[in-house]
Amino acid sequence: MKPAATSLLRTWVSRARSLAAAIAAVVAIGGQAAAQSAPDAENGRYAMTPIPEGVLRLDTRTGTVSTCTKNGAGWACYAVPDERSALDAEIGRLQVEVEKLKAELATGPTVSGKVDEALPKSDQLKKAPPKVAEGDRRIEIPLPSDQDMDRVMSFLERAWRRLIEMANRVQKDVSGKI
Structure with a gap:
């Protein structure tokens, strides 16, 4: 695996973990709030959690997370980028690449390098017996x-x-x- 791809994969994994932790917190807090005061009309579809920038909104039906902030015209909600789908796409691409490389290795030894047998040593200055x-x-x-x-x-x-x-x-x- 290439070092750049490995670094990118690690970054995505750490971001996905952070997002999962935020979602878990939203679900835990939102679940308590929904159990306490969810009106029947809303069906508890959205779980809201206050954050310093505004509100974090979890759609319990689709699983999308949005950040809602108040601006001059009112409230605006923007979907948080779903890094899980990008992570899954990259994992799938890397799995295909690994399988392709395994198939290339299985076709035969195309790599030149160290061999199991030692090469014969020859001394050009040594006289004939x-x-x-x-x-x-x-x-x-x-x-x-x-x-x-x-x-x-x-x-x-x-x-x-x-x-x-x-x-x-x-x-x-x-x-x-x-």
């Missing part, structure tokens, strides 16, 4: 190339020069301090 001659079962060891020998010789020459230079410095330091 020694060859075994077929007839006499001898191991053949390849000789180093001229380039390999030149590299080894230059390394040894540099190491020997550094060793001699170090010995000369030690000798000068010792002879100067004695």
